[in-house]
Amino acid sequence: MITLDHITKTFGQTTAVDAVSMEVPAGSVCVLLGPSGCGKTTTMKMINRLIAPTSGKIIVDGKDNAAVDEVTLRRSIGYVIQQIGLFPNKTVEDNIAIVPDMLGWDRKRSRIRAAELLEMVNLDPEIFLKRYPKELSGGQAQRVGVVRALAADPPVLLMDEPFGAIDPINREVIQDEFMKLQARLKKTIVFVSHDIDEAVKMADRIAIFREGRLIQYSSPDDLLAHPSNSFVADFVGTDRTLKRLRLIKVEDVMVEQPCRARADDTLETAAAMMEEAGHISIVMVGPLGRARGYVTLDGARCKRGTVGEHHDKLRGVVNVDEDLRAAVSMMFTHDITWLACVDDDGFYKGYITQRGITHALGATYRDS
Amino acid sequence: MAAATLSTSTVLSTVIRLALVAGVFALGAYWESTGLLPSIFRHTDDVVYLIGQHIRLVAISGVLAILVAVPLGILLTRTPFRRYTNFVTQFVNLGTTIPTLAILALSMSFLGIGAPPTIFGLFVLTLLPILLNTIAGIRSVPPHLIEAARGMGLTQRQIPFQVELPNAAFVILAGIRTALAINVGTATLAFLIGGGGLGELIFTGIDLMDPSMLLAGAIPTALLAILVDFLVGQAQFWLIPRGVNPLR
Numbered sequence A: 001m002i003t004l005d006h007i008t009k010t011f012g013q014t015t016a017v018d019a020v021s022m023e024v025p026a027g028s029v030c031v032l033l034g035p036s037g038c039g040k041t042t043t044m045k046m047i048n049r050l051i052a053p054t055s056g057k058i059i060v061d062g063k064d065n066a067a068v069d070e071v072t073l074r075r076s077i078g079y080v081i082q083q084i085g086l087f088p089n090k091t092v093e094d095n096i097a098i099v100p101d102m103l104g105w106d107r108k109r110s111r112i113r114a115a116e117l118l119e120m121v122n123l124d125p126e127i128f129l130k131r132y133p134k135e136l137s138g139g140q141a142q143r144v145g146v147v148r149a150l151a152a153d154p155p156v157l158l159m160d161e162p163f164g165a166i167d168p169i170n171r172e173v174i175q176d177e178f179m180k181l182q183a184r185l186k187k188t189i190v191f192v193s194h195d196i197d198e199a200v201k202m203a204d205r206i207a208i209f210r211e212g213r214l215i216q217y218s219s220p221d222d223l224l225a226h227p228s229n230s231f232v233a234d235f236v237g238t239d240r241t242l243k244r245l246r247l248i249k250v251e252d253v254m255v256e257q258p259c260r261a262r263a264d265d266t267l268e269t270a271a272a273m274m275e276e277a278g279h280i281s282i283v284m285v286g287p288l289g290r291a292r293g294y295v296t297l298d299g300a301r302c303k304r305g306t307v308g309e310h311h312d313k314l315r316g317v318v319n320v321d322e323d324l325r326a327a328v329s330m331m332f333t334h335d336i337t338w339l340a341c342v343d344d345d346g347f348y349k350g351y352i353t354q355r356g357i358t359h360a361l362g363a364t365y366r367d368s
Numbered sequence B: 001m002a003a004a005t006l007s008t009s010t011v012l013s014t015v016i017r018l019a020l021v022a023g024v025f026a027l028g029a030y031w032e033s034t035g036l037l038p039s040i041f042r043h044t045d046d047v048v049y050l051i052g053q054h055i056r057l058v059a060i061s062g063v064l065a066i067l068v069a070v071p072l073g074i075l076l077t078r079t080p081f082r083r084y085t086n087f088v089t090q091f092v093n094l095g096t097t098i099p100t101l102a103i104l105a106l107s108m109s110f111l112g113i114g115a116p117p118t119i120f121g122l123f124v125l126t127l128l129p130i131l132l133n134t135i136a137g138i139r140s141v142p143p144h145l146i147e148a149a150r151g152m153g154l155t156q157r158q159i160p161f162q163v164e165l166p167n168a169a170f171v172i173l174a175g176i177r178t179a180l181a182i183n184v185g186t187a188t189l190a191f192l193i194g195g196g197g198l199g200e201l202i203f204t205g206i207d208l209m210d211p212s213m214l215l216a217g218a219i220p221t222a223l224l225a226i227l228v229d230f231l232v233g234q235a236q237f238w239l240i241p242r243g244v245n246p247l248r
């Protein structure tokens, strides 16, 4: 856990960071967000003492960090900078092994570790270990920069716009990779960004800064739903409600275990089921429960025969693990108001409706 | 684009080399026919002795210059001295404009005649360009690399050796390369203050209007300069890691 206690930093006349207090729980990602020059980098660099605070205290894992030797402190905190900062004179392997080498690890162990880490970010060690930084693409260098910070398995990671220098498509890919890694490693991460979308995607908590002051510190959903003032509201954007769609999973909003029809059910049975549940359509499942198609209430009433003979193909199906953005996008694409939700194997798990989504988004506004 | 330039320059240098070899061969054939070549070889014993002396002058002054200039360059780029670096660079630049002969004359007036003033003069002459390149090389290391190094917990002592010097090595060696080649040429002036070396044959040859003697001094000097340049060039190619070596 990292605790900042009334941290202030002044450079001559400018107050870069102004009495900031915050707490980053162990194993969570805290994104420092705000316009250029608001003090994000300065705040972060005070954690590994690249910058000495003018006043205030920082506590990392229970220890006052001013009391720890600065070199020891830095070796226990992973550090990634925007320019990546791989050393051009060292191979990828040696770059990754810098901190382990300094900590006196056995050489063999540190090189095995380097190979392991490369694999974690989908870079083939056979190919990349012996390369020099100038022989890497931007995205590859960025990945190496991130795993280098993880080499000695530090509990804390500081990342200053680590994905800032790559194109948007690659950035998404690396962000996803990194989130998967983090789900496994559970590091305590302070992450500087000026991109609200990146912050919403990565953060457990977002800290909004303005002119050195901490304006709001809350979960992404809370930040988007309840910006504490107009500055925050402007900063997160007028489409903030749409951004929240990303934060909610389909399975949290869908109606679970709804009634379903089978191919050999008659349309009468299907109509009866719909009437009882108050639905205007029903999903037909296969023998094992995979979503196969659907029939509407009107269709079932005016025709005769089995569901299997008269069903229509499902126009939209969404995975329960997807976020609401994917669901809404699919509804708009197919001009429909509901979607069948399935798991990875195609089994029918529930359905999601436009009303259900608006309701879920609205819930937090009504609460307050 | 870079590859194209490279191959053009490789082709060019091959052509120049071939032309040089052909020229030397033609010259040799001509001199042989005029009897100049045999008369040059009359000086063989002197040449061998003087080459030894010449190399000693160059080696001692060169090694001393490297041993002083590189650490001095590192020192002058440390934080407490950083703000004086510009001043030092300008001062050193000024130093390099002093004519060589003046430096030799000055060092003779302090140290008398013979090898010591020669070595000192050559040392000063070689020191300056190496110092300038060391400073320039270290300053050209991007600040974010230093910051990354500090942030990962490299100590103030580790940073110059693991980051700054390796990344400046190419520029530093380039400075050493030119400085030594110039040193070889300048060492011929040693004769003027009694330091010996191949200059003895050259200047005596001029005085006696004896072209064979003059050439017996000039040709080995030129070859020595080319050899030194070649050797340091090879060191530059092989010793500097591929990641920071523009030659490979």
Ligand SMILES: Nc1ncnc2c1ncn2[C@@H]1O[C@H](COP(=O)(O)OP(=O)(O)OP(=O)(O)O)[C@@H](O)[C@H]1O
Pocket (backbone or CB within 6 Å): A011, A014, A015, A016, A034, A035, A036, A037, A038, A039, A040, A041, A042, A043, A194
């Ligand atoms: N070494 C320094 N000397 C003087 N002023 C500084 C120094 N470092 C930062 N500042 C000032 O402190 C303020 C905060 O800078 P900081 O680098 O923390 O901003 P930031 O939020 O990281 O901005 P960006 O998004 O542009 O990176 C700025 O006004 C900056 O000019």
Ligand SMILES: [Mg+2]
Pocket (backbone or CB within 6 Å): A040, A041, A042, A160, A192
């Ligand atoms: Mg910054």
